[in-house]
Amino acid sequence: QARLVESGGGLVQPGGSLRLSCAASGTIFSVGTMAWFRQAPGKGREMLGQITEAEAGATSTVSSVKGRFTISRDNTKNTVYLQMDNLKAEDTAIYYCWAQLRTERYSNWVIYWGQGTQVNVSS
Numbered sequence: 001q002a003r004l005v006e007s008g009g010g011l012v013q014p015g016g017s018l019r020l021s022c023a024a025s026g027t028i029f030s031v032g033t034m035a036w037f038r039q040a041p042g043k044g045r046e047m048l049g050q051i052t053e054a055e056a057g058a059t060s061t062v063s064s065v066k067g068r069f070t071i072s073r074d075n076t077k078n079t080v081y082l083q084m085d086n087l088k089a090e091d092t093a094i095y096y097c098w099a100q101l102r103t104e105r106y107s108n109w110v111i112y113w114g115q116g117t118q119v120n121v122s123s
Helices: none
Strands: 003-007 010-012 018-025 030-039 045-051 059-061 069-074 079-084 093-102 110-113 117-121
Touching: 003 093, 003 110, 018 030, 018 093, 018 117, 030 069, 030 079, 045 059, 045 069, 079 093
Parallel strands: 010 117
Antiparallel strands: 003 018, 018 079, 030 045, 030 093, 059 069, 069 079, 093 110, 093 117
């Protein structure tokens, strides 16, 4: 069974950095677009950005946080990353990854969500 497994969350001081990872594992034939979302306390889920399979090796800057975050992926590891720099208190949230996966060669794309990883930015 396919799944997305996130890692890298935790507590960090303002101005610090974290790198989140999300690996697709299990029975997978191919991985399509991957993305990151976050949900702050009391707010709705916000999309940060996405990266396609063809964009592997490049980075995508998240404009909503004024370039402090970048998204990248490694197709050889079926993994998407979220590099977060100069973190602020308002970045405190649960971060979720999202991906389109195919479990068989001719199956349809299916959307999967990671379990979420907590990021707390506090002094």
